[in-house]
Amino acid sequence: MMTMKLGIRGKIYCGMISIVLLTGLMIAVPVRIMVERALSQESLNKGMSMALTLAARSQDIILGMDFLYLKEMMDKAIQSSNDVSYSFILNQQGQVLSHTFHNGFPVELRTVNPIPAGQPSSIRFLDTGKELIYDIAVPVLIGDMRLGTVHLGLSKTRISRTINSLLWTMAVLIGCAVLIASLIGAGFADQIIRRVQKLHRASEQVLKGNLDVITAPCPRTACWKLMGCRSEKCPAYGEDRQRCWNVEGTLCPSCRAGEYAEKSDACRNCRFYRDASGDEIQALAESFDAMTRSLKHTIFQLEASKKTIEVSEKKYRRIFESSMDMVFVTDSQGRFLDINQTGKTMLQGGSLTRTANGFSLSDVFSSPFEYADIQQDLIQQGFVKDREFTLKTLAGSELQALLSSSCQIDPAGEVLGCEGIIKDITQRRNMEQQLLQADKLASLGQLSAGVAHEINNPLGLILGYTQLMLREEPESSQKYEDLKTIEKHTRNCKTIVEALLNFARKTETKKVLVDVNCAIEQVITVIRHQFELSGIVVNTRYDPDLPQVLGDTEKLKQVVMNLVMNARQSISKAGKIIVSTRYDSISHKITIAVEDTGSGIPPHVLTRIFDPFFTTKPTGQGTGLGLSVSYGIVKEHGGEIMVDSEPEKGSLFSVTLPAVIQAP
């Protein structure tokens, strides 16, 4: 852990000092042992030869008992060498004959190193407390007779001192080596640290988003210069800062094609690499520079692609959002992922909250069978085109719609997701129906004109003759009653025929500016009293600012009368009829609404009420022409007639007519 905290400088110092110290120790310890051994041996040899010399020279002196001379000889002997501490001679009985001690002879020395029998000499290591000493004992012999023993004390302390001074010298030398190593280490460390710090600063710049940093020193030469290359298409050609082994797709014959790593591995055998590559830090710096360059290039490309994607996204988003049809995207489960604004309005969601909660395509289908059918085709073919279905809005209403969709399907046949368009064709379908209706009316008009014309005259004759015969018959007779029945039915027939002729005949429409409120009021005035007698209340709500319309007053009154009569006939007992008008300033249309609380119209009847002669009333009570005539009149005025009805609750008939905008 400590080494982790040390900087590179510290590590290099520690490393070099440790190496020097370890080397010094490894040298000093054996050297000390060897030197100690050699010095001790040499000193012992010297001491031994001195002791032998003393023994040889002391033979005669001992025999002559010249102890003064003996002492003088021994003093000279110890003065001749620094290593000799003392010397003494014992006689045969072990008595001291002479010694070199100044402060008296230490008696213990007499017996401390006896020469074992059969041995020519003896050496004993002694610790006197003050000094370490080798005591060398050599016999003084004449022939085989032993006259005494010469003892010579060789100081070991002095040898140790020599060794210690040698060790000190070595320690000083090692210290110097450590100093030199530190200085060299500092030099190396500084060089490495400067380069590493440069890399570190550069990496911080990169982190801050600056990718223009350069950390490697400028190369002395470039591959294309050194190799005399003329391959101008090579990405390394003309490049002075980058190393060719860091450039992808180089065209040098010695380069290997392939990915960057593969290529750069192959570069290690290239002559230029061997010439121009530096140490590991330089390689790191060059790779770092190559990496930032590549990163910059990649970011540039990413930015460019991002912009292209943004432009494309905006374009397709615009198409998506501005489409007048519902455009949607669903996931593999058919859940809506995205719906354009038209789609949201169509679904009457207004927001995508339900989509987020897993609102899916199947939810907009009114009939699950229709959905299953379309889904099957989507899976089998991958698409469906212009498939009509009934769309159920979130508000519960229904629309006729066309679906075109395509799906991505994986090889296992699983749907991954779909996109599609839903077109609201309710209005188109209504118009088609209205066209059909208009067509029916036109052909029927032609037919009925001919038939009515043919029937009208005979009917007139029948009625005339019946009335003539009635005059001649007494009122109480049976014949009179029969003739009355004929007259009644003939009149009915005539009414129908006249209505038919009215319907078919292209009576000239005299268009004037009509005050619709006023026209309606005239109709209501006629019927109100009679209706109220039957318990039917008639309410009116007129828009006071209702603009005028251009039309035929009588025909418009006829439309209102038909609607009011139908409303009255739908109410069996008491009830209410509301006749109202309103103006829509945006569409510039006025609406006449006739609402009743009558029986309402069941769905199967609703589709047929504008058909000529369609009636649900008993024979003689309705011709079934009221609404179809009204329809024709409204169309003639450029308007629309619509119905909204619920069985048992009542009906609402709305007539919309274009208003006349008068200049203010």
Ligand SMILES: Nc1ncnc2c1ncn2[C@@H]1O[C@H](COP(=O)(O)OP(=O)(O)OP(=O)(O)O)[C@@H](O)[C@H]1O
């Ligand atoms: N307000 C209404 N309430 C209930 N049903 C209605 C209403 N208006 C029209 N109908 C239905 O539409 C049918 C056709 O109406 P239409 O006015 O064309 O003919 P009619 O009323 O039956 O006969 P006519 O108008 O010739 O007397 C009616 O028979 C009735 O079933």
Ligand SMILES: [Mg+2]
């Ligand atoms: Mg009617």
